Each structure stands twice: as structure tokens, then as C-alpha cells.
Amino acid sequence: MTSPQPTADPAGAPAPKPRLTQSQAKRAGQSSRAMVLSVLATLGIALLVVLLNPPNAERERESTVDVATTAEQASATAGFTATAPAVPEDWSANFARWNGAGTDQVEFWEAGYLTTEEDFAGFKQTTQANPTWLSQQMDNAPATGTRSVDGTQWDLFEPVDGDRYLVGEVDGTTIVVSSSGALDDLDTLASAIQHDLQEG
Missing domain, CATH: 1.20.5 (Single alpha-helices involved in coiled-coils or other helix-helix interfaces)
Structure with missing residues (x-):
């Protein structure tokens, strides 16, 4: 009499491996x-x-904005000499325009630049400035003192955060100079404006 053969345990049997066609x-x-x-x-x-x-630091910036030519065109409309300051050669103009009177009834000439350190510096020029308009242009920045630039006194406005501003009277016009960088940039632009309007 033969002994019964052990049966395989299905649970212990290895699973069949799938085969790809x-x-x-x-x-x-x-x-x-x-x-x-x-x-x-x-x-x-x-x-x-x-x-x-390539990164900006490795690429020489070339401005296509002609501030001097645009200033000449603005002067014909403005009734005053629109300034075209001689800024440092490594500054790059990125806009220049004449702004007609809006709801505030103030017409003004403005231009803006990228500085050596890639900060912003710009100005606004008008003969129609009033306290409300000035406050709006400076985002309500508080007055913090005065600053002398080549013998001319400018009012300095410095918010806790944001751009700094210089406000002064040059050649019968009100100038608002702004900068997101160092105070030296404000001085540089204000000096160039004074030179252009007073001695140009």
C-alpha cells in the first residue's frame, strides 16, 4: 500500500512572474x-x-530712450524748458514722457533711469505743483529734513519703506527727484538737473 503523496501548499508556492509579450x-x-x-x-x-x-551684469545695457529729443518735444508743449540731465554714462534711461493734465489739473514732464546698481532714479518737473499733487507723487512720504546739492537746498522725504525723494525749485519749475537706491543717486540726478537748467 503506497503512502499518499504530500500536496503542495498553495500559500507557500512562489507567485508566477508576469511575462511581457x-x-x-x-x-x-x-x-x-x-x-x-x-x-x-x-x-x-x-x-x-x-x-x-546672459545675466544683466555681463551684458552692456543699451537704452533706446532718447531723453534729450523727447525733452525738446515736451518743451514745445510745456511752456518751460524740459530738463534732459546728463546722467552718468552707465545709467540707462528707460522712459521719458510728457503727461497732460488729468483730474489733478497738473501737467508734468518726467524721465526715469536704471542706475549703475540697477536701482531706479527718476524725476518729475512742472510749473503747476500743489501740495496735494506733490504728496501723491511721493506716496505721502514724510519730510525728514533738507539736503544741499551743489549749494541748492532740497527738501528730503523718506518713508519707512520705498523710494526717497528730493523736492526743489530750479529755474522756475518744481522738481521731484526719486530713487530706490542710495542718497548718492538722488544727489547725482539733482545735480545733473541743476546743471542742465541753470548752466545749460
Whole structure:
């Protein structure tokens, strides 16, 4: 009489490994290859963008804003000499425009620059300034004293945060000079404006 053969325990038997058909394996390989090519293409595009657009510090800025020419055109409308100050060569003008009277009834000439340190410096010039308009142009910055620039006294306005301002009277016009950078930038621009209007 033969002994009964032990039966295999289904729970202990190893699970069968899935097998891919030839077409499934081919599709899987193609997906991996496409992913690699896509990543390489993206990296190539990113590298090309970096090469075509180097950082500002390595690129000489070229301004397309002609402050002097725009100032001449503004002067014909303004009724006063619109200043075109001779700012440092490494400053770059980024706008210059004449602003007609709005609801505040104040017309003014303005221009703005990027400084050596990539800060902003600009000015507004008018013969129609009033306390309300001045306060609006300076974002209600409080007066903190005066500042002498080449012998001319300017009122200094400094908020806790934001741009600083100088306000002065030059050649019969009110000038508001602003800067997001150092006080030296305010002095530089104010001095250039004075020189242009008083000695130009």
C-alpha cells in the first residue's frame, strides 16, 4: 500500500512572474527612449535660452530712450524748458514722457533711469505743483529734513519703506527727484538737473 503523496501548499508556492509579450516589451522600450529624448531636448532648450540671454551684469545695457529729443518735444508743449540731465554714462534711461493734465489739473514732464546698481532714479518737473499733487507723487512720504546739492537746498522725504525723494525749485519749475537706491543717486540726478537748467 503506497503512502499518499504530500500536496503542495498553495500559500507557500512562489507567485508566477508576469511575462511581457514581445509587443509589450517593445512599447515599454519606446516609452523609456521617448522620455530620455524629451528630457535631453528640454535641457538643450534651457541651455540655449541661457546662452542667448546672459545675466544683466555681463551684458552692456543699451537704452533706446532718447531723453534729450523727447525733452525738446515736451518743451514745445510745456511752456518751460524740459530738463534732459546728463546722467552718468552707465545709467540707462528707460522712459521719458510728457503727461497732460488729468483730474489733478497738473501737467508734468518726467524721465526715469536704471542706475549703475540697477536701482531706479527718476524725476518729475512742472510749473503747476500743489501740495496735494506733490504728496501723491511721493506716496505721502514724510519730510525728514533738507539736503544741499551743489549749494541748492532740497527738501528730503523718506518713508519707512520705498523710494526717497528730493523736492526743489530750479529755474522756475518744481522738481521731484526719486530713487530706490542710495542718497548718492538722488544727489547725482539733482545735480545733473541743476546743471542742465541753470548752466545749460
